[in-house]
Amino acid sequence: MAERPSPPLDAGSRAWSLAASAVCLVPLLLQLPGRAGIGIGTLALLVAAVSWRFRVPGWLRLLLALALIGLVLSTSRFAFGRDTGCAMLAAMLALKPVELFTLRDGRSLLGFALFAPFATFLLDQGPLSLLLGLGGAALVLAALLRLAELESASPAATAPGPWRRLATVARLMAVGLPLALAAFWLFPRIGTPLWGVPERAVARPGLSDTMTPGEWIDLLGDDSPALRVQFLGAAPPREQMYWRGPVLVHYDGRSWTRADWLDGLPPAEATHGTPVWEYEVEAEPTDRRHVVALELPLAAPEGVRMAHDYSMSAERPLSSLRRWRMRSAPPRTLEPELAPMHRGLALRLPEGFNPRAVALARQWRQEAGADDAAIVRRMLEWIRGEFVYTLATPLAGRHAVDEFLFEQQQGYCEHYSSAFVVMMRAAGIPARVVTGYVGGYYNRFGDYWVVRRMDAHAWAEVWLAGRGWVRVDPTAAVAPERIYDTVDDLPQGGFDSLVRMRPVTDFGDWMRRGWNDFVLGFDAARQQRLLQPLGIDRLSPSQLIVLFSALGGAALAWMLWLVARGERERDPVLRAWRRLGTRYARLGLGREPHEPAGRWVSRVLAARPGATRLAALSARFERWRYAAGGGDAGSARALARELLAHRPDRMQAPEKSR
Template sequence: MQARGHALVLSATAACLLPLLLQLPPSLGFGFGIAAVLIAIASWRRAMPFLLRLLIGIGMIVAIAVVAPGVGRDTACMVLAAMLALKPSETVSLRDGRSLAGFALFGPFAAFLLDQGPVSLVLALTAVLASLLALQQLANDEADVRPRAGSHWWQASTGVLRLLALGLPLALAAFWLFPRLPTPLWGLPNRVVAKPGLSDTMTPGGWLDLMNDDSPAARVQFFGAAPPRDQMYWRGPVLWNFDGRTWSQPKQLLNIPAAPLQPAGAGWDYQIEPEPTEQRQLIALDLPMQVPDGAFVSLDYSVRSSQPLNGVTRWRMRSAAPAAAEPELPEALRRLALQLPAGFNPRTLAMGRQWRREAGNDVQGNADAAIANRALAMIRREFGYTLNVPLAGRNEIDDFLFERKQGYCEHFSSSFVVLMRAAGIPARVVTGYAGGYRNPIGDYWLVLNSRAHAWAEVWLPRRGWVRVDPTAAVAPERVFDTLADRQPGRIGAFDGLVPVFNASDWLRRGWNDFVLGYDAQRQQRLFNPFGVDRIGSRELILLFTTIATLALAWMAWLIARGEREKDPLLRAWHRLGRRYSRQGRGREMHEPAQAWAERVAADVPRAGEHLRALSRRFSDARYAAVEPAALRRLLRDLAAHRP
């Protein structure tokens, strides 16, 4: 394989590998990228020894097993990335280069299994173009075609771009018109490495990665008034079970429907677009009153989807503050909301029982409310907010309430609920997001993963479940280290990046709406602007077939037109031969020009003499240098000659 072709093949492989590496865990993607560069350099002149290739491959597989112990589509993409990084180590011959350029195209296509964003699309198109250029160069090397002097790479890419343009109409027709199924034809295996998002468990210290992630969790469009930012509590999983360290969501409650709620006010109408998480958990403004088909409000007012959120989805919801949320608490739920594990946090349990004795009991619930207010007052007076906390011990609640007195929302909500349960007040932990960032471009709200939050709900007689946010009770002067006020796009003193962030996220939202959100229902409404209310699958198939046939005919015409002889001298000579063919004296494919002229002269002496002269001039112009003026005269004479 020649040096130019080898370099183009390696460049195409790098372009194909890049979109795949960007979707892998950062440590693995960076490591594979460095390994690919070193392997390409080390094997530039000769293939690596087999044993060395084997050891590198085993090391890559071990790294994948450490990062992602399991089988999923992300681990399959990791293995593919490792194979692409290692393949150049045995790429030496022309056949090896052609095999690598073709195999590398699996990289950008596999990246779409993990991300379908515009960046992945641009990188994939670049990779396809680079691979086609490499294959074209390998074909030229095989045919020993040398580049013309002064030619540039963009001139060589003209043919490749023409091929891509030929297939564009058919690709667009397939995207817009090929009937889409309401559900996928086949299922894709889940990821092994979880995407950022809420979990159905909560352990103190387990949210730091999520709280440091400024990627979007959801985008929300309000129809009408929006609630104040400090009242934006986006409800996610509700955690009841506690084992002394970890809170979890009871599976037995997920399929029990919630009781109808009576709103206390007008409420808010909105559409929420959650990012794909491959889970069924949705978030909703606290508390959801109405959800669309395909969503389900469980007993504790958390919202779940009937299908995993593998792609971009939209949910039109309505939420409001309730007049009362479950004012009558069933006994089974009361026991669940009071459950505490034995042998953990004795000081907290003792303080909760003491507060109960001091407050007493009353059927109105005033004593329970007084205990909750006493806990909030203690937090406001003595506790501070910080992300810098030590690892949790066995009695983490005791350590937090009596020793450390510093933490973040996980610690505050968990300790508050345990203290309430110790005092005999039913309580539970609610996880979700708090607040939001309004993007002025597009007028929608952005909920970031860094806004992940946990709060508490206590059950009070006649009032039902009441939201209590113990983290918000921390006095402002005792907030020592927080991410809560960080604005997206603001990096230190670079406040000018905020408009860039707004514009880029608005473009991403448009991409989600225009491309990723184009499903079967939107396809059926494609022709609404033309007065067609709904178009069925049969009509879509007919329309797609018609447009695809026209596109294929157009492609065939362009290819045939491009295959015409580009040399004007050859075109004139072939036209002359076709004129003689109509007289039965056409030139045979194997017949040289002079021999053909002699054969014609034997049959038609007068015409043959003229043809002899034209054939000699044609041979001279074809195989020897002639003046431009002589070439123009020859073209004119060839066009004028008749049998």
Template sequence: MAERRSPPLDAGSRAWALAATMVCLLPLLLQLPGQAGAGIGGLALLVAAVSWRYRVPGWLRLLLALALIGLVLSTSRFVFGRDTGCAMLAAMLAIKPVELFTLRDGRSLLGFALFAPFATFLLDQGPLSLALGLGGAVLALAALLRLAELESGDPAGNGAAARRQLATVGRLMAVGLPLALTAFWLFPRIGTPLWGVPERAVARPGLSDSMTPGEWIDLLADDSPALRVQFHGAVPTREQMYWRGPVLVHYDGRSWTRADWLAGLPPAESERGSPVWEYDVEVEPTDRRHVVALELPLDAPEGVRLAHDYSMGAERPLSSLRRWRMRSAPPRTLEPELGPMLRGMALRLPEGFNPRAVALARQWRLEAGDDDGAIIERMLDWIRGDFAYTLATPLPGRHAVDEFLFEQQQGFCEHYSSAFVVLMRAAGIPARVVTGYVGGYYNRFGDYWVVRRMDAHAWAEVWFEGRGWVRVDPTAAVAPERIYDTIEDLPPGAFESLVRMRPVLDFGDWMRRGWNDFMLGFDAARQQRLLQPFGIDRLSPQQLIVLFAALGGLALAWMLWLVARGERERDPVLRAWRRLGRRYARLGLGREAHEPAGRWVSRVLAARPGATRLAALSARFERWRYADGGGDADSARALARDLRAHRPDRTPAPENSR
């Protein structure tokens, strides 16, 4: 038996399918790296335009698919992960329209397109991604409904039909909304995903376990939020807002790395000053484990480890938004006694690197004697007098510190902190590099502080006898305005448009924070406290399951009632006509589904000769249904009323007529 060929798509249905596909693809493209997203988006538009007019040959489709696979894999450096898979999905969806010609092709394209909004949520769960993904899903479902009507032979081409299709999809979504909300609020949550999600092939911008001068350019150009902080009580000045991250001690002549084994040691001895800052910190996802805190944290929150050097690390990668309550206080002393092994590690320099810097440091030591403070101040005076701040720096050579100190004399925080610590170590002063963030800007709408990724910073710590580790920020010596800058600090007339947009930006960020708190921050702990306003302090998992089952059952019953109600005939005349047929069915004379009205009436009259009223109603119904095009509203209401009022004649037919 030959397979039936799928009918061709009309121009309107093709346009609907293409538009729905593009809207589904858009939120996924926005989460891909900039060049990859723009390239795939441009390719999707080009393919849609070409395939609208021409059939692309099979060999060219295959070649295009292979080229895209190679491009995506090379861009991700052949590392497979969430972003690689999502980029591959976007690329394949971009070229799928080359096959859009028949009804089957349309269904295939739209079914594939529906994967894109859901893949977006693997990368981002923000309100914009939700809105765009929801819009794409609605259009795709409406387009599928249009294809179903096309296959059934119903006309589907005008604006009224499009509005009706969208309204139908909206009603279906509204029917399922109570069950979806019940599942979100009450389905028992667990601490880890039900299935393993591979790490992203390209990590999101954030702090790392290493620092190489010149490699923070992308991070320093990213103005997206890294964390949001809301203080309870005392608020530090902006100059005190040093958000401590990884502490780097090992230097190989080019890069600084941390000593992982220090994370297993208890926090170093310290004495805290005042005030004590108490605050909530909300950390944006980075897929890494680094947690920052205001110097110095008093303790570690649940799920976070406090290392010997007071850096903090989460037990699991920060692949989703996390929120903690923390306490910090400025240190009076930090590790006032330094053991021989830790001292040696804080003085170690690789052989054969930066000979000019080493020689200069040794000369300063001879001239300063035992006065470590004089050496530090001399270095800071040199920076203030001869150096400049810039992000436009050449790639470092073998003797990176020598090149920076004696030739370039300009750079940013990585260069200054690295050169400062090398010079201190060469002079016999224990020193190390600390990375993190500095500063922040205040959001008046939400009464909280925003620390951006571009606020990433590196500074130095030097060790003094009796005081321990003391922060020294050489970058602040050359460009303090770069460390603590905000929009308010800009000179008059600078970036006036940005200043005018500040309230809008602040309001947008406040809305995003509200979304994070309301949706993304709804975890298992908050779920268990869901009924506190009703006097129930905590829900056990068993109680949650019972409550979910009860409300889920009610939601399902509501859905079934709405569906059953929607299945009723909406036209009052048709509804009254079908009810009339059910009345006669009680006498064994019901109308069959395939039976025309005239033939049914003849059969009823043969059994019940007195059913002349039914014959008159049937004639009126046939004229209304087939001859009058629906007639006027008054005649339709009168017919429906008469049909509802009619009752079967129960007088049986005479014996001789049977």
């Protein structure tokens, strides 16, 4: 038997299908790398415009598919992961409208489009992605309703406008909301995912185990939040907010790296001063394990390990939002007794690199004698008097420190900290590079501090007798009037615009923090403490399953009742027809559930020959219900009114059998 051909789409149904798939594609494009997102979005618009009027030949479809695959792979540098897979999905969805001509094509496109918002959540779980994804899913359901109306060819069904159709979808989504909420709050969670999701092909910005000149340019240009910190009491001055991260000690002439073996040693001896700051850190996801804390942390939080140099790392990569409660205090002394092995590590320099810097540092040592602090002050005075700060620096050569100190004399924190530590080591002073963040921006809406990725910073620590490791920030020694690339250097009009927009951005970040706390931060530990206000300290997995089963079952029962009730009473003509049958049932002439309208009317006419009005109404109902082109919305409303108004004549009731 030959398969029945799928009916063609009309213009309205095609428009609904294209609009729904486009809205589904938008949140996914926003999460892709800029060039890939713009390229795929532009191609999607061109494909939709061309395919609206012409049928694209098969060879051109193949060329477009190959071009998209090449764009995606080149953008991801042929690395396979979540980014590459999601970009490939977006590319195929952008190309799918070339096949949009029949009802089957429309349903295929809409079904495929639903994958896009779900794929978005593999890359981002923010509120904007959720809202855009829900909007796309709602439009897809509305478009599927439109296709169902087209297939039924019922004028009464096609009469409702787009807002009525969207309202129907909203009601359906509201019906399923209680079950979704029960699953979110009560379905037992575990610490790690059930499935192995590969890491993203494009790494998220974050602090690294290494520091190489020029490596931080992308990080310093990223104004997205890295941390949100709320102090439980007084906050330190902004200039004292040094957020300690990885400590780098190995130097090969170009790059600085960590000494991993220090992670296995207990934290060095330290005495803390006052005041003690207590605060909560909310760290945005990154592909690293590094945990930063205000200098100097008193202890590592649960699930975090503190190394000998007071840098901290988590047990697993911070691929999701994490939150810790910490306490810190400024150090009075840090490792006042330096072991010979540690001293040698903090003095080591590679042979054959930066001869001019090494020679100058040794000269300073001869002139200063045993006064290490004098050498530190001399270096800072040199930087303060002759150096400037800028991100626009040329790529360093073999002798990077020599080029920076004696030729360029301009750069940013990577250059200053690296050159400072090299000079100190060459002068015989143990020194190391510390990376992390500095400062923060106060959000008055939520009473917390935002530390952005562009606040990433590198400074130095030198070891001085009697004090141990002492923080020295050579970048801060640069004269303020010589610093480039700051907000003050923006055109005044642009700066005023940023100031005016600041309340809006602050409010948006406060909303995002609330989302993080309410949704993304709801992990297994918080779920187990869900009923603490009711006196239940901890819910076991079995208790969660019982509670979820009870509330989920109640939600399902409510959903089924609403759906069944809606099916009975949704259409006004059907509702009026059933009420008419109920009126005749009071006279013993009710319509049986299995009985067609024509047969029922024949039975009524046999008992009541004068019921000609019922016969006319029944004929009109059959045409409306079953005939193609049975009438418009106006005639359907008129039929419903007449069915409701009709009353059987009680005086002609049939005699009941004795």
